[in-house]
Amino acid sequence: MKKLILIGLLSYGAAAFADGGNTLLEVPVTYHPDAGVVAKVKEECQIESMLSHRVGPVLAKMNKAGDGTIPSGSDTAGANLLRLQITHVLGVGGGAWSGPKAITVNADLLDASGKVIRHTKINRWSMGGMFGGFKGTCSILDRSAAAIGKDLSRWVRDPSYQIVEEAAPKEAEAAPTTEATPEKVQ
Template sequence: MPVLTRSFAVLSLIAAASAAHAAAYQVPENIGYKDVTIIQSNVVQECNELGRQLSASLAAELTKTGVEVQRVAALDAAAGPVVDIKISNLVSAGNAFIGHRKSASVWVELRQGSEVLASKGFTRDTMGGAFAGFKGSCTVLERAVLVLGKDVAQWTQSIPLRAGAAPAAAASAP
């Protein structure tokens, strides 16, 4: 076998092996609340896109680092690493005239198979920024969740995945 052909074959095998071991991170396409009863009801009703915005930010930040991401309706730990993230709190005080005081918090578990690799809470506070103009509460909270997406992506990348982790056990029929 000529050297060039042999080199190409070796590189192809290495690429195939790497692709087989690189599983896509799963992220919920719409991140829900950990406990909706503790969130101000007007924020839940009016700012109903925050979960999608947080998901999009997290997926985009992970993708920037070269990680494959799947935004899914339901997480499946058996299919690969899972970023199980929930909005744990939203605080919306103030307004555009007296100043915003907003906060968004999330709780994240990074799971692989049946194992929780790590878990952590994150919070971002914002006042809307200097000279922010007359922005609404949802716009200011959106800024907080977009930054939280970056925070969670950086943290996720810092947690090593387990090689050959056992997939989550499937539910057995009674």
């Protein structure tokens, strides 16, 4: 009986290891050349860093090692690569008082040879949650980045998982989309 259990554990471990192994987030996360984002929000919130700090740890937890990131152009040592590109950020200064905030990214999962295995687009919205009226734009956008991290965790693990684009909150219809107000964004 012990031999049977040992054989089962070894074969399970071998299958998990042969499955392609780790996935690492390529850093820095970049902006698409035509990305729509208010300059002040881009500068103050540093969405690319926010996504790195939300997605990297999720991948590290899946990998059970490291920090889940790898610098662009580095040898992946056989790991898959997750490449994110920010295509749009909805948000102006004023926190929840200036409407909902959203981050849209394109995600590519590449194998160790650099071939794209899968591609998806993720758009996550937030009004700031409970006490949203007391939060700044950057902290509300960080909620969207956290949701993107959770989505990507499942998407990377499960090839059959389809990320469903969230509909914009009703408040987004009236949200301003012009330049940021002169006030501080955070």
